Amino acid sequence: MGSLISEILTWLTNMGYAGIAIGLMIEIIPSEIVLAYGGYMVSEGTIGFIGAIIAGVIGGTIAQIFIYWIGRYGGRPFLDKYGKYLLIKKHHIDMSENWFQKYGAGVVFSARFIPVVRHAISIPAGIARMPFLKFVVLTVLAIIPWSILFVYLGIQLGSQWDDVENIAGTYTTPIMILAVVVIALYFVIKKRTAIFKR
Template sequence: MKDFVLAILMALTDLGYLGIAIGLMIEVIPSEIVLGYGGYMISLGKISWFGAVIAGTIGGTLAQLFLYWLGYYGGRPFLEKYGKYILIKKKQIDLSEQWFEKYGTGVIFSARFIPVVRHAISIPAGIAKMSPVKFTVYTVAAIIPWTILFLYLGTVLGENWADIKEFAQPYIMPAIVAALLLGVVYYFIKRRGSVNPDTINENS
């Protein structure tokens, strides 16, 4: 299976920027691996930094919009039945839905850095009919730093780009902590903002 995935990766990334975007869109291979190899190609001078970031951002965003529209039009029953074909498990849907209901739309940004819910968080956003524009803005805002980080790590690793998941751990943990803190801050700001002004006046 590993050789099969590697063959797909090589075939895609030989297409340059288009290959990076497609590799992220189909999500057959984890985004870290696709971007890591993209970073390796940057180090070889085959592609540019700017082009790779643009390709990674477009591919990653389109992949999430696909899940968003599946949630929007298909709903949870459809995804529970067919999600396994796009590597989305019921456990991921359950957890991401809990996060979305608890923390609101801001979690679309912060959850992008957290395993398990990172991809699936787009689904409850679609089910809840979140504004497509707002969803896209939050998604792009999270995907850009993610793309830059793994492209950079790929350039550092060079020929050892395949080890990127292990190499990235010291960088990912601070990102997860920061994302969780942002989510909590957004949650409390949202709660304060939703306090009924009439209730405040009555208690004054």
């Protein structure tokens, strides 16, 4: 773990729950690392488990709402021009747009567990003017288990919390596979429903 990242984490977590929320809002450091460090703080008795989860969910949701609004009011032209400054890559936007167009609004939930499109999926949701409340609900429902997982891993790792990236795959790979299966099933059901309605 780089010294700069450690310094930022220390600065954030000195603020307790607010620091975790802010860390996920700005995401200078990957959310998994912030949450794992939060788990370490829980293991040290500095903060509580439920509070860490709530802070993670609030911060992660606000971050996605921000991206949603960019998509909704800035659109693709804005993102093509300024996306790089927001650390949003063009090919991630392309992929998430394709997924959203193909699978519909339900992908906002399941795509949260797939690294490449996890954050970018909020962009086409905004561009398509997906109902805001529906977007928030699906986002929160996806962020809750993600936050629980990484805070838990941070607790288990304790002072070795920075190893979370090395062991996370054991837990996240099955989740990603399940997410892809859910997306596929959603698409099949949606397609069959459309056929029966004809």
